[in-house]
Every structure is written in C-alpha cells, then in structure tokens.
Amino acid sequence: MKLKFLLLIAGIVPRLKSAVRPLFSTALILLVLPLSAQDASAILNKADRIFELENVYSKSTLTITRSGREQAPQVMEGYDSDASDGTARSLSVFLEPPRVAGTAYLMIGDNLWVRFASTGRTRKMSSSAKKNSAAGSDFSYADMGEGSSSFSAQYQVAYNGEERINGTPCHRLILTPSPGERNTYEQLVVWVTKEEGHYLRIQYSDKGAPVKYMDLEDYRLVGDIEYPFLITMHSLARDSVSVLKTDVMEFNSSKVEERFFNTAYLDTIR
Amino acid sequence: MKRPSYRIAILVFTVFLIPATGIRLSAEVKFSGELKPEAVFNIPPSSGYGDTPLNPGNWTDINDLMFRSEINLKLNAQGDTSALDLWFQVKQYPIADLFTGSAAIAEAMNPGSAGDLSGYSSAVADMFYVVDPYIFTLDIMRASASWMPADTLRITFGRQSFLTGYGYGWNPVDLANPPKDPTDPEAYLRGVDALNIQYSPASWINTRFYGAVPSQGFTWGYEQILAGAEITISVPSLEFKLAGLYGGKENSSDVYDIYPHAGAAAFYLDVSGIGIYGEGVVRSRSRRNIPAADDNPSIIKEGPVYSALAGLEYYFPSGLVLASEYFYNGEGWDDKERKDYSNSLLDQSNNGGIVGEYLALYTPTYFARHYVLMNLMIPWYAIESIFNLNLIWSPDSASIILTPNAVFNLNYEGTLTSEIWYSGMFSYNDTEKNEAWLAPINHSLWFNLRYYF
Numbered sequence: 165m166k167l168k169f170l171l172l173i174a175g176i177v178p179r180l181k182s183a184v185r186p187l188f189s190t191a192l193i194l195l196v197l198p199l200s201a202q203d204a205s206a207i208l209n210k211a212d213r214i215f216e217l218e219n220v221y222s223k224s225t226l227t228i229t230r231s232g233r234e235q236a237p238q239v240m241e242g243y244d245s246d247a248s249d250g251t252a253r254s255l256s257v258f259l260e261p262p263r264v265a266g267t268a269y270l271m272i273g274d275n276l277w278v279r280f281a282s283t284g285r286t287r288k289m290s291s292s293a294k295k296n297s298a299a300g301s302d303f304s305y306a307d308m309g310e311g312s313s314s315f316s317a318q319y320q321v322a323y324n325g326e327e328r329i330n331g332t333p334c335h336r337l338i339l340t341p342s343p344g345e346r347n348t349y350e351q352l353v354v355w356v357t358k359e360e361g362h363y364l365r366i367q368y369s370d371k372g373a374p375v376k377y378m379d380l381e382d383y384r385l386v387g388d389i390e391y392p393f394l395i396t397m398h399s400l401a402r403d404s405v406s407v408l409k410t411d412v413m414e415f416n417s418s419k420v421e422e423r424f425f426n427t428a429y430l431d432t433i434r
Numbered sequence: 435m436k437r438p439s440y441r442i443a444i445l446v447f448t449v450f451l452i453p454a455t456g457i458r459l460s461a462e463v464k465f466s467g468e469l470k471p472e473a474v475f476n477i478p479p480s481s482g483y484g485d486t487p488l489n490p491g492n493w494t495d496i497n498d499l500m501f502r503s504e505i506n507l508k509l510n511a512q513g514d515t516s517a518l519d520l521w522f523q524v525k526q527y528p529i530a531d532l533f534t535g536s537a538a539i540a541e542a543m544n545p546g547s548a549g550d551l552s553g554y555s556s557a558v559a560d561m562f563y564v565v566d567p568y569i570f571t572l573d574i575m576r577a578s579a580s581w582m583p584a585d586t587l588r589i590t591f592g593r594q595s596f597l598t599g600y601g602y603g604w605n606p607v608d609l610a611n612p613p614k615d616p617t618d619p620e621a622y623l624r625g626v627d628a629l630n631i632q633y634s635p636a637s638w639i640n641t642r643f644y645g646a647v648p649s650q651g652f653t654w655g656y657e658q659i660l661a662g663a664e665i666t667i668s669v670p671s672l673e674f675k676l677a678g679l680y681g682g683k684e685n686s687s688d689v690y691d692i693y694p695h696a697g698a699a700a701f702y703l704d705v706s707g708i709g710i711y712g713e714g715v716v717r718s719r720s721r722r723n724i725p726a727a728d729d730n731p732s733i734i735k736e737g738p739v740y741s742a743l744a745g746l747e748y749y750f751p752s753g754l755v756l757a758s759e760y761f762y763n764g765e766g767w768d769d770k771e772r773k774d775y776s777n778s779l780l781d782q783s784n785n786g787g788i789v790g791e792y793l794a795l796y797t798p799t800y801f802a803r804h805y806v807l808m809n810l811m812i813p814w815y816a817i818e819s820i821f822n823l824n825l826i827w828s829p830d831s832a833s834i835i836l837t838p839n840a841v842f843n844l845n846y847e848g849t850l851t852s853e854i855w856y857s858g859m860f861s862y863n864d865t866e867k868n869e870a871w872l873a874p875i876n877h878s879l880w881f882n883l884r885y886y887f
Contacts, residue, residue: 231816236848247637261848262466262886272637273670275704282620285597288673288702290709292749300815370751404815423585427666428634432517432580432588434464434510 204323207335208316210361211354213389215314220244221417222410228301230404236261238299243420247272253425257433258299268433269298269305272425276305279430286430295370302376302397302406318345319352326358329365333358349375362390374400386413467507472882474500474528476875487779488788488796489874494530495567496874502527502882506575506622515583519594521576523622525559529567530874576625588632593625596644598664598675600702600711603799603807603826604761606741607700607713609679610646610662612692616799616807616826617837617857624649640666648682648693658682660693674701681718694718707748714742722765725775725795729782732791739764752812759807766803769866772831776867798859801869802831818843832863833870844883851884 226238239260245253257268258281266281276294279286294306315321319339327336334355341350351369356362360383367377376399380392393410423429476498479485484492504525511518559571578592599605603616610626628646646660664677677700681693698715720739723732745759767775775795782788799805810823819842826835839855857878859870870876 230818234846235818235843236846238848262468263843263848263851265466275668275670280620283597283622284595287600288668288704288709290704290707290747290749291671292707292709293755295751296749296755297753297813297815300813300818402815421585423634426634426637426640427668428588428632428640431632432512434508434512434519 204321204335204337205316207323207356207361208321208337208339208354211356211363212314212316213361214363214391217386217389217391217415218245219416219420221412221414221419223412225409225411226299226301226303227407227409228404229407230402232403235300236263238264238301240299243424245420245422245425247425255424255429256298264299266434267299268430270425270427270430271305277427277430279433284431286427288427302399302404303408307378307397315339315352315354318342324353327355329355332364334364360390363392376400384413387415389415462513463509463511465507465509466887467505468884468886470502470504470506470882470884472502472504472880474502475879475881476500477877477879479876483874486872486874487776487783488793488872489530490783490788492874493787494528494874496528496530497567500528500530500567502531508576515581517580517582519576519578519580519592521574523571523573523575523624525571525573526568527571529564529569531569573624575622578625586634590630590632591628593627594630595623595625596628596630596642596662597623598677599700599713600709601713601743601745601759601761602747602757602809603759603805604741604743604763605713606715606743606761607675607677607698609664609677609693609696609698609715610644610660612649613800616805617824617835638668671704672701675699692721694721709747710745711747712742712744714740716740717764720765722797722800723791723795724767724771725778725792727774727777729778729785729789731789732795735765741765753815755809755811757807757809757811759805761805761807763800763803763805766801768803769830772802772867776872779872796869796872798869798873799826799835802828802833804828804830828868830866831868832861832866833868834858834860834862835870836860839880849886851886853880853882853884855880 220242222242224240224242226240228235228238237260238258240256240258243255247253251273253272255268255270258264258266264281266279268279270277270279271294274291274294276289276291277286278289278293295304297303298305298307318341320342322338322340324336324338327334334357337354337356339352339354349368349370350372353367353369353374354363355365357364362383363380365377365379367374369375376397379396379398380394381396382392382394383390384393385391391410391413393413395408395410397406397408399405476483476496478498482492483496484490489496502525504523507522509518509520559569559573561572563570574593576593576595578590578594580588580590582588596610597608599607602619605614610628611623614623615621626646626649628644630642630644632640632642634640641664643663644661646662648658648660660679660682662677662679664675666673666675675698677696677698679693679696681695695718696715698713700711700713702709702711704710717739719737720735722735724735725732741764742762743759745757747755747757749755775792779788779792782792806827806829808823808825808827811820813820819840821840822838824837824839828834836858837855839853841851841853844850844852857880859873859876861868861870864871
C-alpha cells in the first residue's frame with residue numbers, strides 16, 4: 165500500500181511548475197526518508213508472495229557438493245499447509261537415495277518430529293535440532309520446514325539501500341526477529357529485485373557473522389505467483405553448496421491432505 | 435494338529451489380508467532392502483576365550499575372526515485407504531552373539547547340545563538352523579495389512595512395530611516391543627503380532643489400542659492375549675505419553691514372562707532448545723528372574739517393580755549432538771544377586787554345564803540397577819561420514835561399555851556405506867561381578883559394508 169502511495173506522488177511531480185519542484189522534492193525526501201521502514205515492509209510483503217501459495221505439494225531434488233565433489237542426489241516430496249489458526253505446517257519425505265528413503269520431517273510451528281528410516285521410529289526433537297543440517301545439506305530443518313512461514317510474519321525489517329547482485333539491481337533489507345519470535349537466525353539480509361520484487365538472495369547470520377546465503381532463481385508462474393524453482397544454499401563455514409531443484413510444484417494440491425500433519429501419519433511412511 | 439484358536443487366527447488374518455491385497459491399482463508399491471556383510475575381529479583375553487563363567491572351555495567356539503551377514507527384504511504397498519507391509523530378515527551370525535552385547539532376552543540353548551533346536555525360544559527367531567559355530571535365522575520382521583476407513587482411523591493387523599518413547603538407549607515406556615540394545619539402538623527389532631487400532635481425532639492427540647500375542651512362550655490360550663493402549667498428547671514444546679498393558683494371565687512357573695501388567699508414562703519438554711525427557715514404568719512383577727545362589731533354577735521376583743529414565747539432548751550448531759541419560763533399571767540385580775549369579779554359573783559349569791535359562795539372564799546393559807549413558811554424534815560432511823561415541827557406565831556394578839563407531843558413505847549413488855566400530859567392555863572392580871567381568875569377549879573391532887537397494 166505504501167508503495168502505491170509513493171508511485172502516486174511520483175506521478176504528480178512532473179505536473180508541478182518547475183519553480184516549485186526543488187522545494188517539493190526536498191519536502192518529498194523529508195517525507196520519504198522516515199517512511200523507509202514501511203517501504204521496506206512493502207517490498208518484503210511483495211517478495212513474501214511466494215509464501216502465499218497454500219496447500220503446496222512439491223517434488224524436489226537436493227544435490228550437495230562438498231569440496232568440489234558432488235554427492236548422491238536426494239529426492240524428496242514436500243507438503244505444506246497452514247493450520248486453521250495460521251500455524252505453519254510442513255512435511256518432507258525423502259524418496260532417494262535408498263539409504264535415506266523413508267526419512268521424514270514434520271514441522272508444526274516450532275515443533276519438529278523426525279521419522280528415522282533406519283529404525284522406523286518417530287521421535288520428537290528439540291528445537292535446537294532445527295538449526296542442524298537436514299540430510300547433511302546446507303539447509304537446516306528450519307530452512308526446509310519454515311518455507312511455509314513468511315519472513316514478514318517472523319521478522320522486523322529495515323531498509324538498507326540498494327545493491328546489484330549478479331548484475332541485477334536489488335533492494336537490500338535487514339531482517340531481525342520480531343519480539344517473541346523464536347527464530348533460528350539472529351539476522352537475515354535479503355536482496356529483492358527492484359523490477360520483479362523477487363527474493364534473489366538471502367544471507368543468514370548467527371552469532372554476529374554470516375553463516376550461509378541462499379540464491380533463488382528460475383522463477384516460474386505457479387497460479388498467479390512467481391516461485392523460484394532453483395534454490396542454492398552456499399555455506400560460508402565450509403566448502404559446500406546445496407542445490408534444491410523443484411521438479412514438480414502444485415498449489416491447492418489435492419495431494420496435500422490434513423492427515424499428513426500428524427505424527428501418527430509418520431508411522432505409516434515407508 | 436493345529437489348535438482351533440490358531441485356525442481362527444489364520445482365518446481372521448486371511449480375511450483381513452485379502453481386501454488389503456486388493457489395494458487399488460494406483461497403489462504405490464516399493465521394494466527395498468539392504469545387504470550387510472560384517473566381520474568381527476576379537477581381541478583375545480590373555481587367558482583365552484574359555485576362561486569366563488559364561489563360556490567355560492569356550493563351548494560357544496568364539497574365534498579371533500567371526501563373520502556375520504544380514505539381508506533385509508522389504509515390500510510396501512500404499513494405497514489411499516490401505517497398506518501392506520512385508521519385511522523379511524535373513525541372518526547368519528555366530529552363536530556367541532547370543533550373549534555379546536545383545537539385549538535379546540531369550541531362552542537360550544543347552545550348551546551341551548548345540549544343534550538341538552528344541553531349547554530355542556521364539557524370541558531368538560521365527561526359523562533357525564544351527565551349524566557350529568553359526569546360527570542361521572529367518573525372521574518375519576513385519577507382515578501387516580492396514581485399513582484406513584477414515585483419515586483419523588487406522589486399523590493394522592499382523593506383525594508390526596510399536597516403537598515408542600524418547601530414550602536413546604532405553605525405553606521404559608515401550609511396553610510391547612522387545613527391549614532394544616543401548617550399544618546399538620538402531621538395530622532392527624522384530625515386530626509384534628497384534629491388532630492395532632490407531633485413532634487420531636486431532637493433530638495434538640494420538641491414541642492406539644491393541645491386542646497382541648506374546649512373542650515367546652505363547653501356547654495359544656485366550657488367557658494369554660495381551661491388551662494395551664497408549665495416548666500421546668502434544669502441546670507446544672511439550673509432548674507426553676501414557677501407556678498401559680494388561681499382560682493376560684501371569685505365569686507362576688519359571689517360564690520367562692516378558693509381559694506382566696504395566697503402566698507407563700513419558701514426556702519430552704523443549705526448554706530453550708534443550709530436550710528434556712523422561713520415561714517411567716511400573717510392572718506388576720519383574721520380567722527378569724533372580725539367580726539362585728547355587729545351581730538351582732532361577733527365582734521369579736514377585737511384587738511390583740519400577741524402572742525410569744531421565745535424559746537431556748542438545749543439537750549444537752556445529753552439528754554435534756549430545757545426549758545424556760540416566761536409567762534406573764528396577765529389573766536389574768543388586769550386588770548380592772550378581773554374586774549369586776556368578777557363583778551359580780561356576781557351580782553349573784562344574785556340574786555338567788550351564789543351563790540355557792542362566793545364559794538368557796546375562797543381559798548386558800540391563801544387568802545392573804544403575805546406568806548412565808553419554809552419546810556424542812558428529813557428522814563430518816567433507817568426507818560424508820558420521821562419528822559416534824557411546825559410553826555406558828554402570829556405577830553400581832563398576833563397569834563401562836564403550837562403543838565408538840564411524841559410518842562412511844562410499845559411492846556417489848549413496849547406496850553403499852561402511853561402518854567401523856570398536857566394542858569395549860571394562861570392569862574396574864571385578865568383585866562386583868559385572869557384565870564386563872562376565873563377558874567372554876571384552877574387546878572387538880567390527881567392520882561392515884551395507885548396500886541399500
């Protein structure tokens with residue numbers, strides 16, 4: 165909404181007499197600067213549209229490259245659906261390779277359960293596990309599961325200027341956890357393309373230093389929302405890159421069933 | 435001649451299985467499994483393998499190098515409202531495995547008649563064949579059909595798993611399954627023959643009600659049928675369970691009874707990322723007999739007995755996982771009982787051989803009253819490996835079991851792994867007659883390959 169307001173002001177400016185323009189521009193700058201936080205919110209909200217997809221089914225391939233050596237691709241299915249009270253819920257089930265097939269993660273809000281393929285046991289895990297690597301990748305359980313929860317719902321945002329990423333002009337935003345939010349990262353820096361309003365890069369910081377960043381590419385239309393089909397997580401702590409390529413994406417999918425978001429369902433996964 | 439109740443069971447199973455096998459053609463059918471050949475390199479004690487109360491004269495034929503192999507074949511069919519689960523396990527393992535690091539509670543064989551199958555319990559395997567020094571077994575690990583008439587209801591009949599609880603090493607709240615081995619908690623456990631009704635009216639509550647038959651000593655009497663229930667309730671940061679088992683008619687003979695009446699509870703609490711959990715159980719009597727002071731039969735321990743577990747776990751950002759647990763084993767033996775056991779083994783050894791029931795009473799990590807477990811696990815991503823250190827200390831019996839291991843992924847496809855581990859049992863006070871002092875083998879190195887398909 166704030167973005168629309170600014171565009172309206174910008175449209176008025178050319179029609180003003182030239183003598184008045186410098187004065188008006190100064191006033192405009194004074195008006196706009198204090199509002200930059202709200203502008204940042206608008207930018208974030210627009211980029212957050214990728215989270216508006218509901219009842220999402222996806223099939224993805226995760227490929228990890230460590231020290232230049234590519235590891236076995238891991239194929240997984242994902243089911244995302246918010247609960248009626250807005251709680252984010254996600255279920256990830258690994259299909260390949262055979263060693264991890266049947267491993268599943270269920271996240272409901274801050275709660276995480278894992279179904280271990282090795283024993284078939286389903287067990288609740290502590291929330292500290294959410295920071296840990298999911299299936300040995302550079303994605304954490306939280307990165308995997310919180311895909312259904314928008315950044316604007318969890319973080320406070322501040323505008324931090326403009327920057328080009330891979331030649332693309334972007335807004336740079338700083339995100340810090342909202343009061344009361346139990347987020348797993350102490351700060352995010354996000355770059356949103358100026359033209360499309362897409363997330364292009366997200367950098368995660370913990371204990372005062374960046375730990376990894378994620379590039380989001382290959383945006384394709386899913387319904388009326390553009391969604392990144394290629395997500396690459398680069399570790400800054402080790403020589404490691406994890407690429408998550410979405411092979412299938414359906415929203416409002418009939419494949420997403422209410423019973424999936426229940427620990428009892430985990431017991432049935434093979 | 436088959437008992438009528440057995441026929442009824444087959445009939446019921448068949449009637450149930452037929453609709454399940456008629457799973458819609460769209461059902462997803464998966465065939466998977468793994469092959470695990472394993473070599474064990476034993477480090478012989480200075481006095482040889484035969485100088486222990488459990489293995490006098492090395493009657494189990496423990497050798498420097500032993501071989502194990504295991505094949506698991508799994509078939510799963512999943513439809514919209516039905517599912518089928520089949521899992522067979524074929525194993526070849528040394529007889530010595532029956533009491534080296536295994537928590538399998540079994541009526542073992544008469545050591546003087548290896549090859550005589552009559553003394554084996556069904557707890558060892560569904561089918562077995564003995565060729566010294568190996569046992570070959572075939573187990574039906576899972577054989578169940580499920581029907582889901584509604585999203586909230588699942589009815590499963592056949593052999594299935596009832597794995598539950600939060601403990602890494604021990605699960606007192608797990609009333610239906612055989613006890614797991616804390617030195618190898620990921621070892622597969624054979625399922626339980628049961629009819630299981632799971633009802634989950636909401637995401638925060640799960641219930642299960644089941645009727646089962648004992649996995650050993652069952653003579654197909656209605657009075658032996660078990661009935662159990664479990665309820666799990668989840669609220670943010672807290673999950674808790676209540677479980678109960680009605681163990682049917684309790685045995686009053688010396689037949690080992692692993693299903694006395696029991697009530698149990700467990701919880702998992704997340705406090706600032708630290709997982710705090712506990713489990714407790716009260717049984718109407720101990721599942722484990724106590725030894726006589728001489729070579730007489732073991733004695734049933736009457737009266738209620740309780741066991742409990744308390745644990746902590748934390749996942750560090752580095753990937754390091756730390757779990758620490760204390761286990762009070764109410765079915766474990768005190769100082770006098772351990773000494774009686776030792777004396778009884780020596781008496782039996784001098785009087786013609788150790789009887790199978792006494793061998794079965796040797797249950798490492800369930801042997802004494804008090805145990806402390808410390809587990810550290812850290813992945814080393816650069817070489818696709820995981821390192822694990824497991825330490826189990828029994829302060830009352832003065833023993834330590836140390837099992838560090840490493841798992842390496844060997845190929846690009848992720849189908850081949852290798853595991854190397856060391857198993858060490860240490861007694862720092864032999865007068866306590868602990869499981870390490872009794873063990874025929876105290877130090878061994880294990881190496882395996884595991885191929886997944």
